[in-house]
Structures are given as C-alpha cells and as structure tokens.
Amino acid sequence: MSTPPPPLSPTPLEPVANLEIKARLLLLFMLVLVCGSVLFVLYARGAFDATQRLVLMADDSEGVVVGMDITFSGFPIGRVRRIELADDGRARILVDLSAKDAHWLRTSSMFTLVRGIVGSPNIRAYTGMLNDPPLPDGAERTVLQGDANAEIPKVISAAKELIDNLNALTRSSGSVGTTLENLQTLTARLNGPGGALTVLLGSEQEAKKIAVTLDRANALLGRLDTIAAKTDTQVFGEKGVLPETRATIVQLNALLGDARTSMKKVDAVLQDAQAISTNAKDATADLGALRADIDANLRKIDSLINEINRKWPFARDTEIKLP
Amino acid sequence: MTSRDPLQRRFTQTSRIAQQWLTEWWRLAHLGAVLLVLALSPSSYNPESRKILTRQIYLNTAPILVGFSVLCALVTVVLTRIVLVTAQSYGLSQYALQVVIRVLILELIPLTAALFVALRCTIPDGAELTAMQARGELDDMRRQGQDPVRREVLPRVVAGMFSGITLAALSSMVALVVAYMAGYGFTTSGIEAYVRLSGQVFSPAVTLIFILKTLLFSLAVALIPMASALYGMRGLHGAGVRTSTEMRGLVRMFAVILLIEVASLVGNYY
DSSP: OOOOOOOOOOOOOOOOTTHHHHHHHHHHHHHHHHHHHHHHHHHHTTTTSOEEEEEEEESOOTTOOTTOEEEETTEEEEEEEEEEEOTTSOEEEEEEEETTTGGGOBTTOEEEEEEOSSSOOEEEEEOSOTTSOBOOTTEEEEOEEEEHHHHHHHHHHHHHHHHHHHHHHHSTTSHHHHHHHHHHHHHHHHHSSSTHHHHHHSSHHHHHHHHHHHHHHHHHHHHHHHHHHHHHHHHHSTTSHHHHHHHHHHHHHHHHHHHHHHHHHHHHHHHHHHHHHHHHHHHHHHHHHHHHHHHHHHHHHHHHHHHHHHHOSSOOOOOOOOO | OTTHHHHHHHHHHHHHHHHHHHHHHHHHHHHHHHHHHHHTOGGGOOHHHHHHHHHHHHHHHHHHHHHHHHHHHHHHHHHHHHHHHHHHHTTOGGGHHHHHIIIIIIIIHHHHHHHHHIIIIIHHHHHHHHHHHHHTHHHHHHHTTOOHIIIIIHHHHHHHHHHHHHHHHHHHHHHHHHHHHHHHOSOSTTHHHHHHHHHHHSOHHHHHHHHHHHHHHHHHHHHHHHHHHHHOOOOTTOSOSTTSHHHHHHHHHHHHHHHHHHHHHHHHHO
16 A cells, blocks of 8 residues: 655745735626626617517428528518417417517418428418508518428439339340440441441442443433533534524514514504595494395385286386496 | 356445435535525525635636636637638538527527536635545534534635526627627628627527526536535445546546536527
8 A cells, every 4th residue: 555645735825915906806807797698688689679470370380399490582571489289289389579670561472481491480471562551560471381301202202213214225125225326336337338328318229320320320411511611602602693693683673663663654644544434334224224225216116116016017128227 | 046146236336226226316406506596595694604704706707717718718719710611612601600699699609618617616715625624624613613604614615506597698708709800800890790690599498597507517517516525426336536426526527517508408408
C-alpha cells in the first residue's frame, strides 16, 4: 500500500481590490443576462405582439407543429398557436396573425399546407384581390393541402412502367433490337461494293443498270450539246432561222399594212353592199307585193279571157302580149 | 466446503462494492440536498460568509469570463461556416442557422461551460478543500463550533454554480450574435428573420430543458469535487493513482454530466 501524499501547505489569499463592488456588478450582470435572455426568448416567440386569430381547417395536420410560421409572399406573418380536433374529425389549426401584417389577408385569401420531400410542411397564404374586405378576427378557412411524398408512389409506378416498356423495346426480339439489326445490315451493304445505290435498289445488278443508264444519259447529253450548238448556229446565226424570220416578219408587217388598207376599202364596199342589200330587201318586200298584185291581176285577166272565150263564138288568138 | 470459499469471497466482495457504491451516491445526494437548503436559507448569508462567498464568486467567474466568451465566439464562427457551406451544397441552407442554434446553444455551450468551470474552478476548489481536510483545518473548525460545510463548502459550490450559469448565459448570447454575423454579415436586414428563427427553436419545452440542464450541470461540477474532498471516496484496493479520490471524483463527475446530457437529449428529441 502506497503512502498518501503529504498535505499541501496553505497558499496565502491574494487581496482583491473593491471586491464587494465587483462581485455585485458580476451578480447584476448575471441577472441582466438571465432576464435579458428570458425577455429575448419571449419576444422571439411573439409574446409581446398584438395578434389576430385565424382558424384553418385541414383534413390532416401531420407535420404541423406549434410555433410554425404561416407565410405570405415568403414573409412570416403569423404562428401556429394550437392544433386540435374539430367536431367533424378535421384538424383545427389556430393561428395567431401579427396585427401589423394581418392587413395582407382578405376575405378572398387562400391558404395552402404543402409538404415537401425534405423538411416540415409549409403553411402559405395567397391574396389575389387586395381590394376585398380584410379578413375578420376569428375567421375560419379551409386549407388546401399538397403532399409531394404522396406523389412519389405514383412517380415510382410510372417509372416502373416506363422501365418495363424500355425493356420490351430494347430486348433482342424487340423493335429496337430488330431495327438495330436492320441498321447493321444496311451499314454492311453501304460499306459493300455497290454502296448506297445497292441499298436503294436492292441488288448489285440493278445498281449496274443505273450506272449503265447514267453512262448512256451522259452520252445523250453530249450529243444534245452538239445539237444545241448546231441549232444555235442555225437559229441564231447570220443566216439562221431567226434573222430570216425577222425579215419575214418585217415583210408581213408591210403586207399587213397593205391588207389593212385593203380591208378599209372592203369595209367601205361592205357598207355599200349593206346599203344595197337593205334596198334590195325593201325592193324584195315591194316586189313580193307587186308580184302578188300581178298574180291577182293575171288571174283576173285569165278569168276574163275565159269568160270572153265562153261567151264569144268567134275564136281568135287568145295570146295576150304583154308590154 | 473449500469449493464454496471462492464463490463466497466473490459474493462478499461484490456486495461490499455495491454497498460502497450506494453509500457514496447517497452521500453525494445528501450533501447536495444539504447545500441547496443552506443556499436558500437567509441565515447562511451573514457578513462573514458573504465576504467569503463574494470572493469565491468573483474569483471563480471574472477571470474566465472573457477568455471563454472569446473561445466560444471563435468556435461559433467556425462551426457556423462549416454548417452553412455544407447545407448550401445540399440545398438546405434555410435550415443551417437553426441547426447551429440547436447544436451549439442548446447542447454544446452548457456542456463546455460546465467542463470549463470544472477544470478552472471547481476541481481546484476540491483540491483546496482536500488539502484543508488533510491539514485538519476542517476538524479545527468543527472543534471551534463552526460548520465547515457552511463556511467552506457552500461558498465554493454556490460560486461554482454561479460561474457555470453566467458562463453558459453569456456564451449563449455571444454565440447567437456571432452566428447571426457569420450567416448574414454585418447588416441589420436579417435580424427579424433571425429572431423569429430563434423563437422557433426555443419552444417552452426546449427552453425548460435547457435551463434545467444548465442548472444541473453547474450543480454537478460544483458539488462532486466538494463531495469527493469531504468524504474522500477511495477505492477498495487502497489509494493507488487509479483509485485516488480525485480520479474517482472526476470519473463520477463525467458520468453524471453524461447522464444529464442523455436525459436532456431524450427530453428534446424523443
């Protein structure tokens, strides 16, 4: 057993100047500190704020805690004071709105309780018509709820379906696989001797035909070129068709001028002929009447002659000579 | 018969250890109750004891106030910056300051203030009392009709508690201010939002737990060194270094602090 250490000799106490005052100041400081902390916490909790009561009715108040803020345009305007069950089983959320910010809420204001994936739910207020009457004290409103977590199963289910569809597409016997195989064949054919032409026409023989056709077309084009050159000379050359045509046209113009003059004369003749024909028409009409008269007279004369012949025994030459 | 002897010896030893353990804890609790009653009794504050109390309060508090506040401010700046940057990288910067307030002011500051007071004030006070006990000064006081508990232990315990509470309160205020400046900078535009955020953190239950925790921490660090000095808690195997009074007192103090911390965490978050 080890021997205990020797007792320490007492150290003399150092005198402290103005000890009483300093100690009292320290006590005062501590009291101020503690009271200040208490007052700060009370102020921070809104104990000194004038408030107005708002009651929000929700189907589910999960995540809502006492002390949570209600925000308007991102600014906190009130706090949840109490959460309780209503008679109909819905949650009653009692909110104390700051009196200086309550004017932002109107009778037509909407309230939402939105749960994100991370963090606690948020209670938000929206006011569309700032000219509407202010929200009264103790007003009761239904809060619209949204839950991002509730969408997750739907998203997962949709994602699963999408993955299944993708699997079906990308399977070796699926459409993507088949398409890729065809693409491979196409690429092989493209890299083959016939190239893209074999792909388009289906076989090398057809591609060769096209090549032959192209050669023939080239030759034809060459000949057409020559023809075009000759035609150019013959049509547009010094003694070509075009200058001759031009000269012919000049002559034709002259002829047309003469013809125009002749036509004018003919026109005059026609006008005379028209007058003659009009006169002839009138004469024809008179002639008809004259004829009819003559016929009538001749009948009369005939009948007279016949009468005379009946009555005269002495036959004579019945021939009448007209003037 | 001989086979039963080791078992019997083991059983006797275990029961003695348990009895000693219970006795020590009972003495500690008893001393704490006595000191609380004495602290709340006006008769404890006669002019002579007030003089001693005043001296102890001043000597235990004033020298460490500024140093601890500065240390606290530095730790707050660093911690706030770390939390802010980390939260921003996860897109959770709106929760950063709340986390800082909860972790620093509710948990770290009361604990570090208590440990600081223990290291700088109450453990040396306990050593001083042990020396007085060893020199026989306490027995001399008893012979002179003075109660050494009221004369020597009470002022030290009260001063230790006062120091712990003052340090915790001041460093909490300093941490709040420094965290605001680290988060918002040297502007006043964020004060309203920050005050509101602090109000949300300090709910009635949380505030009550915080106050109780600070008081209990201060009591533990002030009382346990005094108890170990007065009652000389030794181990069964003699006064070796491992089982010396001071060591056991320290172990007991840390165990009590840990228990209080766990209880406060359960109360806050369970």
